[in-house]
Amino acid sequence: MLDALSKGLGSSEFQFWMQNGGEWALEYDLDELYREIIKLEKSIPLAIEIPLGGINVGVIHAEVPGHQWQSLARELTDSDFRRAIWGRSTILSALYDAAPLEVAGIDYVVLGHTPLKEPFQAANRIYIDTGAGHSNGDLTVAMLESLLQNNCPNNTPELFRPD
Incomplete structure (x- = not known):
């Protein structure tokens, strides 16, 4: 915009x-x-961190620069700022890579920006953009409290998608 x-x-x-x-x-x-x-x-804020019952969940629009949550605490370069807002390389890599990278320094990260037909989880990154802004898209909401159930690296949150 x-x-x-x-x-x-x-x-x-x-x-x-x-x-x-x-x-x-x-x-x-x-x-x-x-x-x-x-x-x-x-x-x-460019990103927020939500403490939730002993875990921390980050929320950012597109990508975490350098796969390090703490990188967001410092002043970002223009390139890192653009990745945080516009980046798609991490999700594209995760969609086609058998071993996606985890974001260090945070338990989970919820991201959007790249519309998908279904929510997608790669390591501790949870992509929930299902195109709500498009005429053929859906709204998806991650129910973060569900991450507390059986907390483990591959735990997937319950998702809400209104009919």
């Missing part, structure tokens, strides 16, 4: 955003929207 707004109406980024649900923005002054989103971006 920020790339689309910064590059403007005629850009391929803007067209891609419009094709993927950005039409709502056309109801606003785009320059003002861009300024407000920049302010908001500086005030919200």
Whole structure:
């Protein structure tokens, strides 16, 4: 969205955003929207950590840079920031790799950004984006409390998908 707004109406980024649900923005002054989103971006966390009955669950949009949860505590390079927001290399590797890497320093990480037909777990990463923002997608919610049952590295959370 920020790339689309910064590059403007005629850009391929803007067209891609419009094709993927950005039409709502056309109801606003785009320059003002861009300024407000920049302010908001500086005030919200890139990732959150949820302590839950003796385990810690991280939530991030796309990827954990360097597969190290603690890397998010330091100031990120532009490249790491982009991976956290836009990255897909980790999930693509996990979909085709028999031994996906675990994110160190956290028990589980819940991620999205890459729509899948079904939720997918790779090591301690749980991908739940099932395309709710698309006309043919579904909403999936990870019930984090279920991770406490039989806590083990391959424990998969209960998932809720409304009909």
